[in-house]
Amino acid sequence: xxxxxxxxxxxxxxxxxxxxxxxxxxxxxxxxxxxxxxxxxxxxxxxxxxxxxxxxxxxxxxxxxxxxxxxxxxxxxxxxxxxxxxxxxxxxxxxxxxxxxxxxxxxxxxxx
Amino acid sequence: xxxxxxxxxxxxxxxxxxxxxxxxxxxxxxxxxxxxxxxxxxxxxxxxxxxxxxxxxxxxxxxxxxxxxxxxxxxxxxxxxxxxxxxxxxxxxxxxxxxxxxxxxxxxxxxxxxx
Numbered sequence: 001x002x003x004x005x006x007x008x009x010x011x012x013x014x015x016x017x018x019x020x021x022x023x024x025x026x027x028x029x030x031x032x033x034x035x036x037x038x039x040x041x042x043x044x045x046x047x048x049x050x051x052x053x054x055x056x057x058x059x060x061x062x063x064x065x066x067x068x069x070x071x072x073x074x075x076x077x078x079x080x081x082x083x084x085x086x087x088x089x090x091x092x093x094x095x096x097x098x099x100x101x102x103x104x105x106x107x108x109x110x111x112x
Numbered sequence: 113x114x115x116x117x118x119x120x121x122x123x124x125x126x127x128x129x130x131x132x133x134x135x136x137x138x139x140x141x142x143x144x145x146x147x148x149x150x151x152x153x154x155x156x157x158x159x160x161x162x163x164x165x166x167x168x169x170x171x172x173x174x175x176x177x178x179x180x181x182x183x184x185x186x187x188x189x190x191x192x193x194x195x196x197x198x199x200x201x202x203x204x205x206x207x208x209x210x211x212x213x214x215x216x217x218x219x220x221x222x223x224x225x226x227x
Contacts, residue, residue: 006154034215043202043218044155090154099145099170100216104154 002027002095006103013081014111021076021106023091032094033074035065038105039087047089050074061085086110115139118203118219126227131190133222135203143206144186145170145216146178148199155202161186193226200224 003026013019025031032051036044048059055067065076074091088107092100116137125131135144142163147155147170157170159178167178175197177189190197200223204216 036216041220043220044204044216045218046215049215099157099160101157102147102155104152 002093002101004091004093004101004103006089006091006106008106009104010107010109012109012111015083016080019076019078019081019085019108021089021091021108023074023076023103024072025074025091025093026072027093027095031074033065033067034092034094034100035059035063035074035076036090036092036102037061037087038090044090047076081108081110083110083112116203116205116217116219118201118222120222121220122223124225124227125193127194128192131193131224133188133190133201133203133224135186135188135219137184137186137203137205137217139205139207139217140183141205141207141217142183144180145204145206146176146186146188147202147204148172148197149202149221150199158188158201190224193224195226198224198226 005024034049035047037047038044047063048057050057050067058064063078067074088105090105091103119134145160146158149155156172158176161167161180164180164183180186200221202221203219206216
């Protein structure tokens, strides 16, 4: 069965520092991979997605992610974090019929 | 306004009562989904629909009923609410075209408390 693991429940980063959120997936076929962000009290918004081609994908708000098939990973990165990036981040893998399987999320805290 | 809307945003009910959460989208997306979000579990799929009159179970369907008589609406009913169904419920939709983009567009959520 498909699954997504986000090993970090919480991460605290200083404003201006770089960020990397980890995501590992389990899926038998070529995966469709996504990162979503959820601000408090809000629904989820798509940050970026990978279907095929270039393994480094760019998203909104200065985020990027790299697909590494050999490691079954799709880690999210940002070179310089802003206080407004504080939110919960979800990695997801796309399966048949448009269904997504989500990880348990990583809550990002940004310190001054 | 175009988008996906959920109602009610907040609901408190008692054990055993029937509750219906509404979801409406204006994009004419083929696919619609209901997820629940709980601490430590992330989002789990309850039910989904590929088109009007086509629905199927997700990961955690027990205790829930859905219908989709119109493309734009996808209500979720808890027939007899239990405390374990206290959660935040998200409706989502997707174009679902052949390329399988898979991008979901989410509503703002419905927070349900069952006493």
